[in-house]
Each structure stands twice: as structure tokens, then as C-alpha cells.
Amino acid sequence: MEENSRPETVTLPERPKNIEKEPKKAKAPKPAKEPKPPPVKKEKAPNVPATPIDPNSMFKEGFLKFVYNEKSSEKVITRFPPEPNGFLHIGHSKAIAINFGFARYHDGVCYLRFDDTNPEAEEEKYFTAIEDMIHWLGFEPYKITYSSDNFNKLYELAENLIKKDGAYVCHCTDTEIKLQKGGEKGAAGPRYPCPHRDRPPEESLTEFRAMKDGKYKPREAFLRMKQDLTDGNPQMWDLAAYRILEKPHHRTGDKWRIYPTYDFTHCLCDSFEDISHSLCTTEFQLSRVSYEWLCDAVEVYKPMQREYGRLNLSGTILSKRKLLRLVEEKHVRGWDDPRLYTLIALRRRGVPPGAILSFVNELGVSTALTNIQIVRFEQSVRRYLEQTVPRLMLLLDPIPVIIDNLPDDYIEDIELPFSPKDPAFGTHIVPFTKTVYIDRTDFREIDSKDFFRLAPGKSVGLLKVPYPIKATSFEKDEPSGLVTAIHAVYEQPEDGSTTFKKPKTYIQWVGSSPARSSPIKAEVRIFNPLFKSENPDAAEGGYLNDLNPDSEEIYPNAMIEIGIDEIRKRAPWPEEEGEKGVKKGEAGWESVRFQGLRVGYFCMDRDGEREEGKVVLNRIVSLKEDAGKAV
Secondary structure, three states, X not given: OOHHXXXXXXOOOOOOXXXXXXXXXXXXXXXXXXXXXXXXXXXXXXXXXXXXXXXXXXXHOHHHHHHHXXXXXXXXXXXXXXXXXXXXXXXXXXXXXXXXXXXXXXXXXXXXXXXXXXXXXXXXXXXXXXXXXXXXXOOOOOOEEXXXXXXXXXXXXXXHHHHOOOEEEEOOOHHHHHHHOOOOOOOOOOOOOOOOOOOOXXXXXXXXHHHHHOOOOOOOOEEEEOOOOOOOOHHHOOOEEEEEOOOOEOOOEOOOOEEEOHHHHHHHHHHHOOOOEEEEEHHHOOHHHHHHHHHHHOOOOXXXXXXXXXXXXXXXXXXHHHHHHHHHOOXXXXXXXXXXXXXXXXXXXXXXXXXXXXXXXXXXXXXXXXXXXXXXXXXXXXXHXXXXXXXXXXEOOEEEEEEOOOOOOOEEEEXXXXXXXXXXHOEEEEEEEOEEEEEHHHEOOOOOOOOOXXXXXXXXXXXXXXXOXXXXXXXXXXXXXXXXXXEXXXXXXXXXXXXOOOOOOEEOOEEOEHHHOEOEEEEEEEEOXXXXXXXXXXXXXXXXXXXXXXXXXXXXXXXXXXXXXXXHHHOOOOOOHXXXXXXXXXXXXXXXXXXXXXXXXXXXXXXXXXXXXXXXXXXXXXOOOOOOXXX
């Protein structure tokens, strides 16, 4: 360092002089160390399922608790009123759980009422499917009723409303009616009354009866309620009460040519059935005003309507019209294709009814729209299955392993638990033989440090088999390059000792034993999202352009262990909700559920019935990925 760059010298103050130091105190001798106690081995927490969420939590707190407190009736009476013009989907499960569950929690009753006021769209198959789904979810309607049961009564009330000058017959076109309400949707033009609004009640009554008697064709005449055009709520702008439809009704035949609208029917049928709490989604929030107006206008009991946020699932399509196109154009197998989110599709896919109700309960109930991703739904289903279904060994792409040092007729019974967490699931026996099958993904021709399964010269354990096996060689099909067989040795100590080097990895396997009908061959269907994006409707060219070409993967030569026979006999798994009380062996194919080790959760599919000896499996959901788990 150059001299002129040296730092300045700092003079320290002098140490004070003549200060005597205190003598140091002698240190006390250290006490002898006590011997350390041996380390206490921490006991692992018991391997039991997590405590499930209270299935009634959505009624004990939040919106539904507030609704009950608002009107704590001596007897709670609710209703689930679907239109029988399509199959129910995942969104309807929330409405079912709320209406039936609310009544059940408060010791009340719930009607299943079919809102069958549009014969042009209704089919018998929808009535049957809706009732079936409600039972499957574990609910029993107090009574099954139909809006059409009340056609005579509704007609009488319509005539009475006309006589009170509360309704009139209108002959305007659709365009004219829109202009009277301010123009097309979103427009803010002036509102003005229909020119027929002030016709005398006697004249409207005559015209209404003429509608009934066939004088007019569809859309030539309507009965409209005389509400309040000055109200800011569009549901008060003289809504239609009756329209003409020239199609026979499935229950009343050709008796009627005029049919009441939803806005006229719904509140009055609620009143006839003494509904205490009319619970519906927020899309009907504006309708509450017209609901109450009509009950008051015809002087009948007025139920309390309250609205909750609907459940919507992103990444799929729930629209009946769009689903119909998927079915008709053969993009899917049918309405129950496991890639769809209709309830009949979810049932075929193997989703348990209890998992759906648990999902709804987890989400809770409020007035906000619940927009949920598919992955969130699958996470909930996966948690439910983890606690409720047995485990089996399943190989999607099996290859044989010939254990050369075992006799040709070697067979050893291996006991496997159906669940490592719950002994109540029981155990079963599978055969370990000279030839076993493993999954192709569990073998590599060339080993590597990050691969812990089978490779030439390497040992692995076969699940629950006493000793490991070591691969010695393999055979290949040269044209395809695929391994066709692996040769191995069973590493049982020759001296009969039970001491051996424990392998790093244990893999699943299935033994070959014709005498034990092992293995069982299966076709496995792996379902991936039907659409590529979270919003198929926003895709360029429409939702059909968003279809995922890899939404279904089929493994035609899969194998499963013989434990599935016992699982089939003991189904349903789990025995809950609408599958409770079903006789063993008589449950539906979809209730034969299990976890395929390291593969996913599966159920049997009814297509297996069509070919004797064939098993078809649907993947319900994949296994939860563990990012920290080595390959």
C-alpha cells in the first residue's frame, strides 16, 4: 500500500494506572456427569384415516343455518323440482344435497317434484334416471309428485287471476314483447304496456278459454300476468303464465293444449305442498319478487324462497344442448361416458355417492357462485377412496418373469392385506409361482443410479414375498424392440437362513397359476380430461375444437390378481349412502372399487358382462402424486 494511502493513526486513551486487580476466584469442581438415558424412540402415529369432515357441517353453520333461523318451522318441508328434460349433472348434486339434506337434518321431509310443464322436451328416461340418481345419493323422497298433478287447480287459479284483473291474454309477437320490455337483452329502451293489457277481464277470460279449446296456434296467444312495469326487476314485467303447445303430455295425454310456465307453476306448487323453505340457486333471486307477488295475488299460502350459489365445474361442459351434441356425434360413448360429469357418468366411472356428498359438504354453502376446477373435485374423491376401498395388485402392461431356480410346479401361498391401514378389511391369498408378471415400467434393460426397480444383475422385492428376486437376463422381440420375458433367480438363502439383504424397493406382481385362475386378464381404461382447457367454450371455433384426443387410454392386456373375485363378492365398496344395504354380490359393477397399487383407483365396468371371462376396469382418479418419492 502506498504511504499517502495509509489510514490516520488513532491514539487510544492511556490505561488507568495503580489499579490493583482483584484475585481470581477459585473455580468450584465440576459435578460428575450423570449418565445420559438411552434415547427414546419416538412412536409413529397410528396409521389410521384422518377424521372425516362432519357430514352435517353445512347445515350447522353459515348460510343454511341462517336460513333455518330466519324461519324455524315446526316441520321443515322442502322440495327438489327438476325439469325431466335431461340427465342430472354434478351441479345438481348440490341442489339435491341441500334440499334433501336440509330436511333430513331438521327432521323434516323433502318432495321430489317433477316440473313437467313442457311436453316438447320431456322423456320417460329422464324421469327414471333422476329418481335413480336421488336414491343412489342416499335420499328417499317423502313423495314423488308432478306439476301436472295440479293442472286443473292451476287453470282454476289462472281464471280467478283474470277475473281479478291480474292477468290478460296477449297476442303480441316475440319481437313486440321484447320491445315492450325495453328491447333486446342489455338494451335500455323505454318500457311500455302491451296493447292488450287493458282489455276487460271478461274478454281475456273468453280468449283464455279459446286458447284452451284450440282456437289459436302456438305463439298466437299468451296469458300474461299483470304485474308492475315500473319495477326495476325484469321478473315483474308481465311474465307469461300460460302458452300453447301442441304436443301430447306424457301423463295427461291430449287433454291440454295450454301449459303453465315455470313462473306461474313453481311458486303455486310450492304452496300446494306446504313447502316451508323453497331453496334454489341465485339465478332465481330476482324471481323471488314475482314468486311472492303471485302467491299474494291468488291469495294462497306463501312459502319462503331463499337462494344459494350454484356449483359449476370448470374444464368441462354441463349444458344439456352441448352434451347432446357430444353424444349424437359420437365424441363420447353416451350420456354415461365416464369422461362426462353427468351423475350417471360419474357413477359409471366409479365415483362413490358418499364422495360426491362429501365434496359438496367440504365446499360449504353461501350465496356466491362456486366455480371449482376438476382437480379439486378429484382431490376430494381421492381422499374419500383412500379411507374406504381395498388395495389390489394391478399391472397395466405386464411382462413375464421366469424364476429359473424354482421348480415348474412351485406354488407358495402369499397372504396380502386388503388395506395396510385397517385390519377390518381382511386379507386374501395369492399364488407365488415360478412365473410371475410385473409391470413393464418396473424393468429397465440398462440400469441407472436413479432407478430402484428391476434391471439385469439387480435385486428387488416382490410385495410380501419372503425373499427378493434378481434379474439375470431378458428376451426381446427384435422387430418391436420390446422385452418379452425376463429371467431371474429367487434369492432364498441355501442354508435355510431367514437373513438376507433387504432390497431397496418392492414392486407389485401377479403369479401365473392356471389352477388358481391367476392372473385375471382385464381391459383397463384410463380417463383423462375430455377437454384441453379450463374453459372449452372460449376455445377458438367452439368447445368441439377443444376436445382432448388423449382423453382415453386403453390397456387391452392388463392383468389383476385374483383378490378381485373376493372384492366383487363383498361389494359395494364402501357400503354407504345409496349403496348401503345392498345384498353382497348384487351391487352394481361400479361399486366394485379398489386401489390398484401405484396406479390409481378403479372400478369394474358393465362392459365386462358382454364377454364371458372379460374384466373391464375404469380409472376413477389417479393416485396422489408424491413429488419427493424416488422413481
